[in-house]
Amino acid sequence: MRRKLLVGNWKMNKLNSEAKEFAIASVPFAALAKKNNIDIGVCPTYLSLATVKEFASKDMIVGAQNCHFKESGAFTGEISIPMLKELGIDWCLIGHSERRTYDNETNEKCNLKIKALIANDMVPLYCVGETLAEFEAGDTKKVVGAQVREGLADLTSEQVKDLVVAYEPVWSIGTGKNASSQIAQDICSFIRETLRDMFGDVADGIRILYGGSVKPVNVKEYLSCPDVDGALVGGASLKIDSFEELVRNIL
Numbered sequence: 001m002r003r004k005l006l007v008g009n010w011k012m013n014k015l016n017s018e019a020k021e022f023a024i025a026s027v028p029f030a031a032l033a034k035k036n037n038i039d040i041g042v043c044p045t046y047l048s049l050a051t052v053k054e055f056a057s058k059d060m061i062v063g064a065q066n067c068h069f070k071e072s073g074a075f076t077g078e079i080s081i082p083m084l085k086e087l088g089i090d091w092c093l094i095g096h097s098e099r100r101t102y103d104n105e106t107n108e109k110c111n112l113k114i115k116a117l118i119a120n121d122m123v124p125l126y127c128v129g130e131t132l133a134e135f136e137a138g139d140t141k142k143v144v145g146a147q148v149r150e151g152l153a154d155l156t157s158e159q160v161k162d163l164v165v166a167y168e169p170v171w172s173i174g175t176g177k178n179a180s181s182q183i184a185q186d187i188c189s190f191i192r193e194t195l196r197d198m199f200g201d202v203a204d205g206i207r208i209l210y211g212g213s214v215k216p217v218n219v220k221e222y223l224s225c226p227d228v229d230g231a232l233v234g235g236a237s238l239k240i241d242s243f244e245e246l247v248r249n250i251l
């Protein structure tokens with residue numbers, strides 16, 4: 001049985017003071033989520049990780065939005081996994097489409113980061129998804145299949161069992177143009193079959209999320225799909241009321 005999972009990706013939003021306010025306000029409904037066997041989390045900017053970790057409930061997952069695969073060295077502007085671990089951070093987004101688009105995040109680079117996270121007992125939340133041009137060309141499965149196979153290459157079934165995958169069609173992110181729940185189900189099921197082909201039955205326990213214009217009004221519909229285990233939410237995770245409503249709507 002896969003536990004439902006709702007993760008907010010704050011992207012480049014919120015001052016540290018605003019992150020603190022959110023963290024404090026989220027404590028009661030983190031307890032509510034726990035009581036209902038739902039995992040919830042947020043991925044603040046690096047600068048707010050320590051603050052959110054300190055002021056949010058211990059039941060709130062706090063993840064980074066990126067990391068470097070090397071432990072240390074001459075990589076100006078980067079953050080390493082040991083730096084995250086020292087703050088108690090044990091989750092990290094990898095391969096978000098905005099990083100793939102603006103920061104040349106390739107499947108190979110994602111693979112190095114995922115391997116480094118797993119070696120450090122951290123949970124990678126690996127994002128995949130096709131662009132509008134790829135969707136319109138009918139290439140969704142080709143693109144997403146390659147992202148999954150290359151991003152998770154050279155790993156064992158034991159290593160991937162706690163990993164989470166998020167399917168986020170690029171054309172649905174921040175556009176208000178959601179993929180239908182049918183598309184979300186089809187591609188999440190395709191991802192699970194790809195995982196099964198690579199890793200065997202462990203695929204049944206791997207959580208797969210949908211992301212892209214998820215709002216309180218549509219979250220339940222996505223989560224009612226058999227292969228959609230939760231949501232990765234951008235805009236609607238920024239306001240405490242809306243995040244709470246997302247949680248309440250999937251109880």
Ligand code: 13P
Pocket residue numbers: 009096168172173174175176211212213214232233234235236
């Ligand atoms: P929106 O929910 O704002 O479309 O963003 C989705 C996303 O990119 C989450 O990682």
